[in-house]
Amino acid sequence: MKAKATSFDIAHMAGVSQSTVSRALRDSPLVNQETRDKIKAIARELNYKVDKNASNLRQQQSRTLALLLFEDPTTDDSLINPFFLSMLGSITRASAQAGYDLLVSFQNFSDDWHADYEDTNKADGIILLGYGDYMDYRDKLTKLEEQETHFVRWGAFDKEHPGISLGCDNFQGGYDVTDHLLGLGHRSFAFIGGADSRAPEFFARYKGHVSALQNAGITPQKDLQRDAISTEESGYAAVNALLREGHRPDAMVCASDLIAIGAMQAINEAGLTVPDDIAVTGYDDIPVARFTHPALTTVKQNTTLAGEALVENLLRLVNGDQADAQLMPVELVIRRSCGAPE
Amino acid sequence: MKAKATSFDIAHMAGVSQSTVSRALRDSPLVNQETRDKIKAIARELNYKVDKNASNLRQQQSRTLALLLFEDPTTDDSLINPFFLSMLGSITRASAQAGYDLLVSFQNFSDDWHADYEDTNKADGIILLGYGDYMDYRDKLTKLEEQETHFVRWGAFDKEHPGISLGCDNFQGGYDVTDHLLGLGHRSFAFIGGADSRAPEFFARYKGHVSALQNAGITPQKDLQRDAISTEESGYAAVNALLREGHRPDAMVCASDLIAIGAMQAINEAGLTVPDDIAVTGYDDIPVARFTHPALTTVKQNTTLAGEALVENLLRLVNGDQADAQLMPVELVIRRSCGAPE
DNA sequence: CTGAAAGCGCTTACAG
DNA sequence: CTGAAAGCGCTTACAG
Numbered sequence: 001m002k003a004k005a006t007s008f009d010i011a012h013m014a015g016v017s018q019s020t021v022s023r024a025l026r027d028s029p030l031v032n033q034e035t036r037d038k039i040k041a042i043a044r045e046l047n048y049k050v051d052k053n054a055s056n057l058r059q060q061q062s063r064t065l066a067l068l069l070f071e072d073p074t075t076d077d078s079l080i081n082p083f084f085l086s087m088l089g090s091i092t093r094a095s096a097q098a099g100y101d102l103l104v105s106f107q108n109f110s111d112d113w114h115a116d117y118e119d120t121n122k123a124d125g126i127i128l129l130g131y132g133d134y135m136d137y138r139d140k141l142t143k144l145e146e147q148e149t150h151f152v153r154w155g156a157f158d159k160e161h162p163g164i165s166l167g168c169d170n171f172q173g174g175y176d177v178t179d180h181l182l183g184l185g186h187r188s189f190a191f192i193g194g195a196d197s198r199a200p201e202f203f204a205r206y207k208g209h210v211s212a213l214q215n216a217g218i219t220p221q222k223d224l225q226r227d228a229i230s231t232e233e234s235g236y237a238a239v240n241a242l243l244r245e246g247h248r249p250d251a252m253v254c255a256s257d258l259i260a261i262g263a264m265q266a267i268n269e270a271g272l273t274v275p276d277d278i279a280v281t282g283y284d285d286i287p288v289a290r291f292t293h294p295a296l297t298t299v300k301q302n303t304t305l306a307g308e309a310l311v312e313n314l315l316r317l318v319n320g321d322q323a324d325a326q327l328m329p330v331e332l333v334i335r336r337s338c339g340a341p342e
Numbered sequence: 343m344k345a346k347a348t349s350f351d352i353a354h355m356a357g358v359s360q361s362t363v364s365r366a367l368r369d370s371p372l373v374n375q376e377t378r379d380k381i382k383a384i385a386r387e388l389n390y391k392v393d394k395n396a397s398n399l400r401q402q403q404s405r406t407l408a409l410l411l412f413e414d415p416t417t418d419d420s421l422i423n424p425f426f427l428s429m430l431g432s433i434t435r436a437s438a439q440a441g442y443d444l445l446v447s448f449q450n451f452s453d454d455w456h457a458d459y460e461d462t463n464k465a466d467g468i469i470l471l472g473y474g475d476y477m478d479y480r481d482k483l484t485k486l487e488e489q490e491t492h493f494v495r496w497g498a499f500d501k502e503h504p505g506i507s508l509g510c511d512n513f514q515g516g517y518d519v520t521d522h523l524l525g526l527g528h529r530s531f532a533f534i535g536g537a538d539s540r541a542p543e544f545f546a547r548y549k550g551h552v553s554a555l556q557n558a559g560i561t562p563q564k565d566l567q568r569d570a571i572s573t574e575e576s577g578y579a580a581v582n583a584l585l586r587e588g589h590r591p592d593a594m595v596c597a598s599d600l601i602a603i604g605a606m607q608a609i610n611e612a613g614l615t616v617p618d619d620i621a622v623t624g625y626d627d628i629p630v631a632r633f634t635h636p637a638l639t640t641v642k643q644n645t646t647l648a649g650e651a652l653v654e655n656l657l658r659l660v661n662g663d664q665a666d667a668q669l670m671p672v673e674l675v676i677r678r679s680c681g682a683p684e
Numbered sequence: 685c686t687g688a689a690a691g692c693g694c695t696t697a698c699a700g
Numbered sequence: 701c702t703g704a705a706a707g708c709g710c711t712t713a714c715a716g
Contacts, residue, residue, distance in 0.1 A: 004461075006710085008709085016687085017686065017687045017688075018709090018710085019688080019711080020685090020687075022711060022712085023685095023686090023711090030685060030686080031686085032685060032686085035685085047461065049461035050709090051399070051709050051710065052462045052463055052710095053396075053398040053404065053463050053708085053709080054395075054692090054708070054711090055709080055710055056692095056710090057393070057395035057396050057399050057691095057692050057694085058691080058692050058711045058712085059710090059711070060692070062394075062395065082424060082427070085424070085427045085430075088430075089448065092446055092447065096447065101464065102446050103406075103444065103445055103446075104434055104444050104446045105434065105438065105443075106431065106434055106435065119346070119389065120392060120393065120394045121393045121693095232632070236633075261633045262633060264633075265633050265635070287574065288603065290574070291603045291604060292633075292634070293606070293634070293635040348694085349693070349694065350693085358702075359704075360704095361695080361702075361704080361705095362701085362703075364693095365695090365701095365702090368695085372702080392694075393692085393693050394694095395692085395694090396692070396693035396695090397694055397695075398708095399693085399694075399707095399708050399709065399710085400708050401695070402708070463709095
């Protein structure tokens with residue numbers, strides 16, 4: 001097992017100083033073209049790579065971002081919301097394009113997440129992601145802010161929240177999907193998903209939903225709003241209970257696609273048909289939404305743009321610039337579960 | 343913006359040397375209990391955290407693992423297979439429990455992945471994951487091996503492959519699910535999924551499938567095997583073509599759940615019913631498999647155990663110990679899409 | 685354009 | 701049990 005080459009080895013072989021090697025490898029214009037080429041050739045041959053620990057230590061930065069996913073704890077770690085996994089994909093890509101590595105962690109696996117990344121110089125900044133219980137981690141956000149950690153979070157757009165939030169326009173999404181259902185003639189509605197400040201995103205969707213109903217002169221039925229976290233199980237349980245109590249709304253607006261998938265199963269098991277007996281809509285447009293039966297009408301959040309915006313704003317913070325909360329547009333995706341004609 | 347505290351600051355405040363601070367913080371038994379407590383209290387108060395770059399540089403290790411996901415490139419980065427995302431979850435957890443951080447990257451975003459992690463001391467070892475085209479990266483594996491990089495890969499169990507592979511018993515899974523369908527009376531079969539060495543896992547499942555048929559005295563119909571990569575789209579397209587050609591097998595064994603979901607949609611659109619007209623089975627048991635309509639019969643790969651095994655074996659390699667390829671058991675999960683009685 | 689030297693913040697062998 | 705010192709492998713101000 002040969003020892004790893006260092007910049008001194010290269011310097012020795014090239015007959016120059018180690019400083020020159022370092023400069024050449026970083027494409028410093030100070031180095032003679034010829035010298036630079038020679039050094040690079042030797043580096044390639046030796047399979048030399050700059051030691052990141054040394055380089056980062058010297059430069060006092062890590063060129064790494066940390067992504068922390070906090071989700072409602074579930075029994076099974078496989079139940080990570082596909083929406084956030086899409087985000088993970090786009091964030092990974094956006095970081096890579098900016099020349100940053102991405103460290104990933106799940107909140108439920110590490111209680112000390114709020115202090116562990118930037119303070120140890122493992123990451124230059126932190127991205128927070130999740131549909132978790134907002135109240136549970138509000139204190140931690142405040143602490144992050146006190147410590148002057150660089151972070152951005154995906155979530156509800158709200159000036160009161162600590163730190164900088166990026167998110168889609170949840171109110172508008174809830175409004176649009178409800179408005180569409182109204183246009184199809186539906187008149188009585190259930191809303192499946194937590195509608196309080198513990199889940200600010202769901203709450204905003206709910207408010208949009210209610211607003212659309214009121215604009216149409218319909219009074220929201222409070223007993224048809226049922227809490228659910230973003231899992232199939234939770235949606236299934238909530239709708240199952242609703243149906244067993246004898247409720248038969250025309251349509252169910254679900255706060256996420258996973259909830260909607262669980263809802264459709266409960267409706268099917270009750271011997272009812274989607275959308276003929278009850279229309280169902282979701283939220284997020286996860287990949288499987290196109291392939292449910294019937295295909296799910298939903299509100300698309302553009303994860304590619306979202307990931308880019310998160311990384312871009314975080315890097316702005318890291319570089320000492322100003323970053324602002326940002327509200328991104330949503331897009332209604334009409335498929336069959338809402339009862340729209342083919 | 344206060345400068346970050348260093349071990350010298352702590353030493354100064356505690357009235358001891360910096361060496362002693364370092365020892366105390368690492369719980370060295372050499373340090374007096376009282377001194378240690380005092381130092382730790384000060385560290386907590388200053389919100390001091392050991393600088394990882396410095397510590398790693400000195401110790402010549404990173405306490406970080408890298409996870410590389412290589413997937414068949416798709417137009418949309420949201421289409422990461424949920425199965426691998428479950429793996430990501432369990433690998434993250436297993437690394438955290440072992441005291442390692444996890445760096446995540448997607449192959450399609452970085453062509454140089456094969457050399458970039460361990461050589462730069464950013465990671466002590468690498469985990470490779472994906473249903474990608476095996477031939478595409480075989481050379482890279484060989485290169486990794488030459489460079490004496492520590493790595494393990496999830497995939498087909500095969501002595502010929504470079505490096506150490508961990509994987510589930512794909513042959514047995516293909517066998518079991520086919521055997522189950524035979525027991526339900528199905529006699530003519532399609533197999534949807536690549537059946538050649540570019541996709542060794544799918545190929546092994548196919549071989550198990552064929553073996554079960556032969557044991558039952560049934561000759562596999564080669565024209566009913568259709569290639570597909572692990573996406574809903576690909577499964578949909580393959581089955582669509584099959585049905586348009588007029589084929590009506592009793593059952594379709596799909597090489598992954600995503601393929602099966604696409605297959606069921608194609609079957610539905612052709613005016614046929616699952617499982618009455620055509621039974622369908624998947625592979626992986628992704629979370630949504632329980633919530634398709636009908637619920638999907640599939641072969642479960644235990645991602646929790648898999649993630650733990652990957653991390654455990656990789657760390658063994660990192661520590662200079664022996665690690666062995668490993669074949670893990672699978673479990674048949676019977677739901678409704680196979681036509682089993684309730 | 686190039687080199688000698690300092691220093692990033694730790695860990696640990698060495699000496700006491 | 702504690703301290704002074706070397707050194708991990710780089711980057712970069714300084715001098716030429």
